[in-house]
Amino acid sequence: MSWLDAVDAVPVTPDAVSPALLSAAMPRCPDPDAWAAALSDALEWANIDDPRIVAHFLAQLGHESADLTRLEESLYYTMERLRAVWPRRFPDAASTKGFARNPEALANHVYGGRMGNTMKGDGWRFRGRGPIQLTGRDNYSRCQRDTGLPLLTHPDRLATIPRYGAMAAAWYWRQHVTATDVLSITRQINGGLNGLADRRARYERITHFMGSGGQ
Numbered sequence: 001m002s003w004l005d006a007v008d009a010v011p012v013t014p015d016a017v018s019p020a021l022l023s024a025a026m027p028r029c030p031d032p033d034a035w036a037a038a039l040s041d042a043l044e045w046a047n048i049d050d051p052r053i054v055a056h057f058l059a060q061l062g063h064e065s066a067d068l069t070r071l072e073e074s075l076y077y078t079m080e081r082l083r084a085v086w087p088r089r090f091p092d093a094a095s096t097k098g099f100a101r102n103p104e105a106l107a108n109h110v111y112g113g114r115m116g117n118t119m120k121g122d123g124w125r126f127r128g129r130g131p132i133q134l135t136g137r138d139n140y141s142r143c144q145r146d147t148g149l150p151l152l153t154h155p156d157r158l159a160t161i162p163r164y165g166a167m168a169a170a171w172y173w174r175q176h177v178t179a180t181d182v183l184s185i186t187r188q189i190n191g192g193l194n195g196l197a198d199r200r201a202r203y204e205r206i207t208h209f210m211g212s213g214g215q
Helices: 003-009 019-025 032-045 051-065 079-085 103-111 137-147 155-159 162-176 182-190 196-211
Strands: none
Touching (some): 019 196, 032 051, 032 162
């Protein structure tokens, strides 16, 4: 049963993530009510119900998406930034011509031919979107297969509709996260330890809120 069918067929815990908890976790969240409902449904589908793991999930999403305000990969890079991020692809100023401050061309250049991106324009079409940025045709396709979300035909919905972004984040978590501590989870989400202090601070703030009975 796909997630879309399951949400209609199976009652979910209404306050797995309450608007109050979400506001505490992500103070700048633009629509706590909509996102709390979407995240509750997604966590129910993913069988994520341990409060500690829910806290880690929210902490990581909060950091990755800047409190759910950044849901699409920014590819608007200066020449200097291109060379810093992709030094092998852009070894000199001349190699950045046509790609600096040109997000669509850049995405097709750096993502084309990998991550399942085989068709013209796939790099841009399947650029990073969602709270944990899903990237590449392969990931969009696998997420669609497992959740029922029509991501191959409507990839933009990951950045514009909360239930799409929430579900993709829960799906990604199920695929990649096995750890239960902030250090290891950060490595599994980020590939390194970027933003570790913020992720840890968010987790502590969320668990404090949960423990105080705020949820």
